[in-house]
Amino acid sequence: MIVEQIKKDLISFQKEKRSTEISSLRMLLSSIVNREKDKRLKLSQDFSEEELILKSQLTEEEVLEVISSEAKKRKDAIEEYKKANRVDLIENESLELKTLQKYLPPEMGEEEIRNIVKQVIEEQKITDMKGIGILMKEVIQKTKGMADGKKINNIAKELLS
16 A cells, blocks of 8 residues: 555655655655544544544545645645745755655656547537536546646647637
């Protein structure tokens, strides 16, 4: 499971005294635990304590969503730091992003995304920009974190206009 691998990597980074990787993995583990707590809170009214412990554990897919969310935060921060011309902070965020990306599946290429968008457009019979919400929802479900939302949106707009 991904969480066990993250914990093993954290221990090895601690032995190697790699502070940036340590902090990014600690932050990631914290986000995963917070997601589990949120899930447990939502389920707490419907299940007993024993069932709750089992049902509140995150699936691999949910863990990947958390990792993807954290990676997106790093990408956004990098963009903001580029605008502010803060090279020192860009390097740190880039290293954190690189650490997080090790746990994500490889991103889809533009051509793969384009094919999925075309397929959804045909399936849903979307003809104009009014249907972009439905299109985005379907494509994001099909790509499951392997494609950036901005890329999907740009391709969708291009194909619909």
